[in-house]
Amino acid sequence: MTAKPAIEDLLRELAPQVLGVLVRRYGDFYAAEDAVQEALLAAALHWPSDGVPDNPRGWLVQAAVRRLTDQFRSEQARRRREEAVAQEPPAGEVGDRDDTLILLFLCCHPSLTPASAIALTLRAVGGLTTAEIANAFLVPETTMAQRISRAKKSIKASGEPFRMPIGDDRARRLRSVLHVLYLLFNEGYTSSVGEELHRSELSGEAIRLTRLVHAVLPEDGEVAGLLALMLLTDARRPARTGADGELIPLAEQDRTRWDRPLIAEGTALITDAVARGAVGEYQLQAAIAAVHDDAPRAEETDWPQILALYGLLERMSGNPMVALNRAIAAAMVHGPEAGLKLLAALDKPLAGHYRLDAVRAHFHEMAGDAEAAITHYRAAAARTTSLPERHYLTTQAAKLTPR
Amino acid sequence: MPKFLLLMHYAEIEGVPPITEWAPEDIKAHIAFQHTLGQELTDKGELVDGQGLAGPEAAKFVTFRGEGAPVVTDGPFAEAKEFLAGYWMVDVDNEARAVEIAAQASAAPGPGGVPIGQEIEVREVMSAPSVEQ
Numbered sequence: 001m002t003a004k005p006a007i008e009d010l011l012r013e014l015a016p017q018v019l020g021v022l023v024r025r026y027g028d029f030y031a032a033e034d035a036v037q038e039a040l041l042a043a044a045l046h047w048p049s050d051g052v053p054d055n056p057r058g059w060l061v062q063a064a065v066r067r068l069t070d071q072f073r074s075e076q077a078r079r080r081r082e083e084a085v086a087q088e089p090p091a092g093e094v095g096d097r098d099d100t101l102i103l104l105f106l107c108c109h110p111s112l113t114p115a116s117a118i119a120l121t122l123r124a125v126g127g128l129t130t131a132e133i134a135n136a137f138l139v140p141e142t143t144m145a146q147r148i149s150r151a152k153k154s155i156k157a158s159g160e161p162f163r164m165p166i167g168d169d170r171a172r173r174l175r176s177v178l179h180v181l182y183l184l185f186n187e188g189y190t191s192s193v194g195e196e197l198h199r200s201e202l203s204g205e206a207i208r209l210t211r212l213v214h215a216v217l218p219e220d221g222e223v224a225g226l227l228a229l230m231l232l233t234d235a236r237r238p239a240r241t242g243a244d245g246e247l248i249p250l251a252e253q254d255r256t257r258w259d260r261p262l263i264a265e266g267t268a269l270i271t272d273a274v275a276r277g278a279v280g281e282y283q284l285q286a287a288i289a290a291v292h293d294d295a296p297r298a299e300e301t302d303w304p305q306i307l308a309l310y311g312l313l314e315r316m317s318g319n320p321m322v323a324l325n326r327a328i329a330a331a332m333v334h335g336p337e338a339g340l341k342l343l344a345a346l347d348k349p350l351a352g353h354y355r356l357d358a359v360r361a362h363f364h365e366m367a368g369d370a371e372a373a374i375t376h377y378r379a380a381a382a383r384t385t386s387l388p389e390r391h392y393l394t395t396q397a398a399k400l401t402p403r
Numbered sequence: 404m405p406k407f408l409l410l411m412h413y414a415e416i417e418g419v420p421p422i423t424e425w426a427p428e429d430i431k432a433h434i435a436f437q438h439t440l441g442q443e444l445t446d447k448g449e450l451v452d453g454q455g456l457a458g459p460e461a462a463k464f465v466t467f468r469g470e471g472a473p474v475v476t477d478g479p480f481a482e483a484k485e486f487l488a489g490y491w492m493v494d495v496d497n498e499a500r501a502v503e504i505a506a507q508a509s510a511a512p513g514p515g516g517v518p519i520g521q522e523i524e525v526r527e528v529m530s531a532p533s534v535e536q
Binding site: 245377382383384395401403 | 427
């Protein structure tokens with residue numbers, strides 16, 4: 001008998017390879033994906049008691065093909081297969097790694113909403129079951145099954161062939177993939193809804209998938225930058241929540257609890273990527289994370305460098321959230337008044353966003369204006385949709401209230 | 404087993420200031436209480452779902468009569484005296500147990516650890532008709 005977690009890891013590693021083989025052979029991503037999912041479920045059921053077969057990949061391919069042929073038995077399906085065979089790309093030497101990347105390009109198709117792309121990526125490339133994905137996103141399994149099925153239909157309707165995009169198209173599509181992986185990581189890190197501050201399994205999965213992409217494209221600076229950003233951020237996770245699940249801000253975290261090996265790996269990655277030129281947004285964000293992680297104490301943070309990096313990032317992205325972060329860095333370097341001045345320009349682009357109120361509250365607190373700080377902490381608490389953040393902001397207001 | 408929806412209304416309670424004015428340790432105790440209650444219901448196998456809702460400041464009312472554009476209004480406004488703050492759905496043996504849980508939730512600690520006596524609405528979830536023998 002083999003331990004269950006080991007089998008799960010193996011299945012998830014093999015999932016995209018097996019799917020790649022089937023799509024290559026039969027051309028029908030929609031049906032092949034279902035067949036692979038069923039084969040994975042069968043393996044998860046039998047392998048723990050029967051033992052892992054000598055050739056697990058071959059076993060899965062065979063099991064999936066058997067299911068696919070069952071599906072193809074009906075008259076209509078047979079026609080579909082004949083068409084599929086006619087469209088089948090010529091056999092060639094294609095590595096599993098390329099297949100994984102092509103699958104990612106498909107699953108992160110621009111016609112899909114991010115929520116659909118994430119779900120489909122987790123299933124088709126990540127090898128997670130529909131039940132596991134539903135559980136991670138706190139929705140009923142039938143809802144998630146529908147979301148995945150609709151995503152697959154959209155891809156089918158797009159007529160996207162199973163092959164590597166080329167030229168500009170490839171670069172554009174890679175950006176979509178990285179964006180989906182970034183959103184998946186964030187979903188796990190600062191869960192956008194509900195009570196749990198981070199659902200580490202989603203972040204872990206985002207890191208695993210980004211590692212796969214990095215292994216295929218080691219020379220790509222933005223892939224390396226994104227992976228570094230995830231590692232450098234995830235390294236702080238153990239210190240980010242207290243005993244009751246409450247949020248602990250960066251400045252108050254116990255830095256001895258940060259994951260040093262992850263920081264070392266992330267720092268090496270980003271240093272190497274930046275040295276190769278053509279700096280992109282993920283690399284800048286990773287560089288900022290590296291500066292934070294480099295400070296043994298919050299007071300030793302190199303804020304002038306962070307301010308400069310945010311300046312570059314703001315020029316590149318034009319994102320008001322980046323401008324908000326630059327204001328924080330400016331306040332740390334030049335004082336709260338400088339920060340407040342920068343915030344004034346964000347009233348319109350970030351109107352009604354709780355983060356603007358939260359940052360403004362923090363600056364007023366730094367400046368010693370408790371009354372204004374309380375007002376803005378309360379406004380932020382009223383508008384956030386994250387329970388741990390609401391608790392944190394409520395407590396900040398309470399701490400300043402005279403009694 | 405019948406299911407019940409326990410609705411937590413936020414309403415001004417006489418003698419209890421808004422939570423942002425409580426002492427930090429009272430807020431902490433209140434949050435810990437909600438956490439423990441959720442854990443208890445989970446451990447007993449009674450909790451179906453429980454969620455807190457985002458504040459009413461960002462809420463919207465939507466009406467649409469099928470023609471033109473839907474009417475979307477902001478509200479309830481921050482001054483609203485009462486709004487839905489969150490809910491639990493529980494799957495329990497009977498109504499008595501649902502009421503018992505509601506009572507426990509209502510006694511969440513406020514300033515100085517004194518139970519605030521928040522009003523909890525208990526509504527049974529409708530089910531399919533029972534199978535005739």
